[in-house]
Amino acid sequence: MINLTKTPITSFFKDYFKDFENYDEVLKSNMEINPNWEKLLTNFSELGINELTKRQGDLDWLLAENGVTYNVYNDPNGLNRPWNLNIIPFVIERKEWKNIEKGLQQRAQVLDLVLKDIYGKRELIKNGIVPYEIIFSHRGFLRPCHQIQYKTAKQLLFHSADLARGPDGQMWVVNDRTEAPSGLGYSLENRFTTSEVVPDIFNEINVKQPFSFIKDFNELLINAAPSHKENPTIVILTPGPHNETYFEHAYLSSFFGYPLVKGNDLVVRDNKVWLKTLKGLIQIDVIYRRVDDEYSDPLELNGNSYLGVAGLLNVVRLQNVAIMNPIGSGVLENPGLIPFMNSICKYFLKEDLILPQIASWWCGQEKERKHVLDNLKNFVVKPIDNTHREHIYFCEFLNKAELEALKKEILAKPYHYVAQEKISFSTAPNLSKEQLEPRKVMCRTFAVAKENEYSIMPGGLVRVAAERERLRVSNQRGGTSKDFWITNTEKRSYKKRQRYHWHHSTTNNLSGIGNIPSNTAENLFWSGRYLARTLVTARYIRMVLNQMSNSEFTQRNSDSENLHILYQSITHLTSIFPGFTGKNKEEAFKDPLKEIIKVLFDETQFGSLAHSLSSFNSSYYSLRNLWSKDMWRVYDKLHKTWHSFEKEDHKNIHKIIKLLDTVIIDLIAYIGLIEESILVEQGLLVYFIGFQMEQAIMCIDKSRALLTIKHNEDVEYEILESLLNSHESLNIYRYSFRSYLDIENVINLILLDNSYSRSLKYQINRIQKDIFRLPKRNEDTNLSSVQKSILDACNLINKANATNLIKVDKDSFTRTELEDLLASLSDMIHNTSLSLTDMYFNHSDEQIQLFNQNYIS
Structure with a gap:
């Protein structure tokens, strides 16, 4: 390993450890550099801090010029805020990633089985593996979806997990995203922009590219079509330009060549979904959905919705259209499931979870509730249902009166709350003011169903805290992002240049x-x-x-x-x-x-x-x-x-x-x-x-x-x-x-x-x-x-x-x-x-x- 104090990159890390408390991705406490970062930091050193700062400015300019935006509600600077990407990537070595990849495949498989069970036999509830309150009191559980059958082998077609490195140095699962996961388009744009502005930093580093994953994603959309239609009609359903990730919806539409539509572009007739076009109605086979579950069908779900399609759920029920992800999958975005996930995994797969989770206690159980109330100051308390952006309590910052008020809320609705241990995410370097600063990071990964397994994107979207001292990592709160590298010690091969390519059956039959x-x-x-x-x-x-x-x-x-x-x-x-x-x-x-x-x-x-x-x-x-x-x-x-x-x-x-x-x-x-x-x-x-x-x-x-x-x-x-x-x-x-x-x-x-x-x-x-x-x-x-x-x-x-x-x-x-x-x-x-x-x-x-x-x- 390289010792920081003996290398020419010391100037990059001025004051880096002035308030060091947590696990850092690059530097160990003895000031040695993790091997998988050595070549990258050497490339940075060759560029120099001035050139690196200049390239960061070029990167910011290119993102703004290309119109890469993220909508922030009530932002005084306007609806379409430029997307922020830091020039320093996030790096995980391939050997470590293989274990993470296995854990993500296992988790997606377990959640797929949970989804089938919740709307099917409900064995988890009948056998006491999961308390019924956790499922039935979550707004993501939609009763009209009960017993809906699907022709695809898996119901959970697209899964996203938020990961953060815990105090033991392992990647922990923080959240699951299953309803309409976002971030894929941003992660692709991060890679393309970084490659264009700073190709130098890739020198002699073998970074795995997402080509095969994107191909799998596209093939999933095609193969999901009812009756395995050879050339299905596929659309991307968006809530519209005011949605926070609308750029991504438009980006993926342009990238894959599938039409971007809103709810009033579609109509249900004769138990099928049709696209309203200039010449009339065209039947839709597959919908890649970016509209939340409850807004997808105003007839059977939220009657105030103008974002969905009236009668859509019944068309799904009759297997005349495929939706990714199925309506009702939002119930899996439930922190109340986390304390029971290992038991669920053992029940279905007869094995333990590969990836650890944040230690969590569901307050609906008497013993766990007493433990939470006795040690409330040490926890982060969440409602099991955050579909309406309910408040999350960071109890260490609450005063005595606020703690007492929270205790009363928990006692009034114990089944509604989960307490999680406060973990300090690992830090990774961010270029800020011509030097590197440690910032807390969280990684979002992506998995798509592929035959009998899940294909995992090599990398994903890394989000970074807005400030050095900021505990929470959130784009809505001004965070930035990073390109996510999975590296290999083998030398990078330039002989064969990979390209995105689609199967012939993806011809856009909505042209004209x-x-x-x-x-x-x-x-x-x-x-x-x-x-x-x-x-x-x-x-x-x-x-x-x-x-x-x-x-x-x-x-x-x-x-x-x-x-x-x-x-x-x-x-x-x-x-x-x-x-x-x-x-x-x-x-x-x-x-x-x-x-x-x-x-x-x-x-x-x-x-x-x-x-x-x-x-x-x-x-x-x-x-x-x-x-x-x-x-x-x-x-x-x-x-x-x-x-x-x-x-x-x-x-x-x-x-x-x-x-x-x-x-x-x-x-x-x-x-x-x-x-x-x-x-x-x-x-x-x-x-x-x-x-x-x-x-x-x-x-x-x-x-x-x-x-x-x-x-x-x-x-x-x-x-x-x-x-x-x-x-x-x-x-x-x-x-x-x-x-x-x-x-x-x-x-x-x-x-x-x-x-x-x-x-x-x-x-x-x-x-x-x-x-x-x-x-x-x-x-x-x-x-x-x-x-x-x-x-x-x-x-x-x-x-x-x-x-x-x-x-x-x-x-x-x-x-x-x-x-x-x-x-x-x-x-x-x-x-x-x-x-x-x-x-x-x-x-x-x-x-x-x-x-x-x-x-x-």
């Missing part, structure tokens, strides 16, 4: 425009609309601000009237009334910048730029499994720029113009990346329809505000120039007509040009072509209501003639025919949008609970 989930299609449609609305609004207001800025340096008589018309057009374009219209318009005219700032930054105002950005944000996160990393980076830059400016106290015209310049450039870059990143068959077509539709609507609104009223010659010239500028069409006009600005020519270009992509006519005809490419929902050969509405709009604008449209009513100075045309087109496009929504995006299915789920309290 007609098979897009209706929720995904709707979000793509509205992403297009919000993007177009944001871009058009930003360009228009920038144009007005530039006019305001120019008016400071000129005293032309037309400026005042021109600007008043432009101010009023902002109100009409955004529909933020009264604004520059109505009785109080004079007040708005006195300080137009104040009103414009509201139109830009007041997120509560529907139609404001801030509201449009926020609306796009919601659609964006719902679709993040489709977006590329470059798209995330552009959007993240836009998001940060916008919110940074919002916090500024003094906002003047020139600063706002500069902001809008940046926003517009980022939006254009993002829009361009969309066309590169998504195939038409993936839903790009639906996005295009939404984008063109919003552009057409806003083109109509601008034209109605600026073109339908005749003004004197000077003002009209300024208005036409402003319109062309906002439309980014002034240069094109000059190239096309090479003439003084003329209302007829402007109308021909902006409204009636069949070849100009920004003209209204082009946009409406493009919408018509794209809508006719959407799948028909039935065999009816007649035109659908969507097709009829957009065809009417096409016919109307195709017949329009600029010479007639410019005619002015002498009494009202209104171009009546132009106003009638634009008003009719607006109504037709609006009707098209409504018909499109009714036909393709209708997710409503009334969910009525059949009976209430009751629990012992």
